[in-house]
Amino acid sequence: MDAMELVAAVREAARRHGKTWEALVPDHSGINPDHEAAEEAAYAEMAEAKQALRAHICETYGITLRELCSLASP
Numbered sequence: 001m002d003a004m005e006l007v008a009a010v011r012e013a014a015r016r017h018g019k020t021w022e023a024l025v026p027d028h029s030g031i032n033p034d035h036e037a038a039e040e041a042a043y044a045e046m047a048e049a050k051q052a053l054r055a056h057i058c059e060t061y062g063i064t065l066r067e068l069c070s071l072a073s074p
Helices: 003-024 033-061 065-072
Strands: none
Touching (some): 003 033, 033 065
């Protein structure tokens, strides 16, 4: 995948996770345990997509993950 595809994958995974989170926590008063497995799977998918993007950035620019994190903060 190229960088734009990796970014799109992260955004799509985050969108799916958002939907499963809303199903798990429909309001401030509690959770719907029937949606827990789907939310956990979507979270894992999002984490995997983020890792792929981080690895691509680090490999492309020859930086470490620590350096990448440092660039993301002021």
